[in-house]
Amino acid sequence: MTEPSTTLRPVADLIAERLTAALSPTHLEVVNESHHHAGHMGDDGTGETHFAVDVESAAFAGLPRVARQRLVNAALAKLLATRIHALTMRTRAPGEA
Template sequence: MTGESKGPVGQEIEARLRAALNPQRLAVINDSASHRGHMGDDGTGESHFTVEIVADAFVGQSRVARQRLVNGALAELLREKIHALAIKAKAPGE
């Protein structure tokens, strides 16, 4: 399954990022199908994700600081349910 995730982990990622960062734009893309059978694939179909997010919280922040904000909002999920997360974080207008 590739594309905007509709599963419970994808929904939880979206809910946590909306609550923490109030994004203007957010896409949670499930990349797990591309990693089926690879290390970290737990068989759930929800282990690898890409997040594309635009939020005011990223204004004046470095790429690393932006990733830390996203990772902080998803810390528990990263420990327990997400094997890999690609982050594309931008400030409005970028």
């Protein structure tokens, strides 16, 4: 069930809020890519179903890619279950290319 306080807010804002709270990123970019998927599976007509994130956080230091992705997925678990159909991510620690 979707949280009432989140149903009217843009999904990109919710993603940024949750990743900021969970990972204290030094860089965070959230891009809504839903327009590329209009009419495809997972498109619910809202224009807010497909996203890409670029996250730089000290929390990723020393972690392999899969562990970093798990941290992002954990922070966004409720949104992934209800409002996000697809998420691509770039995760890196400060100083990584």
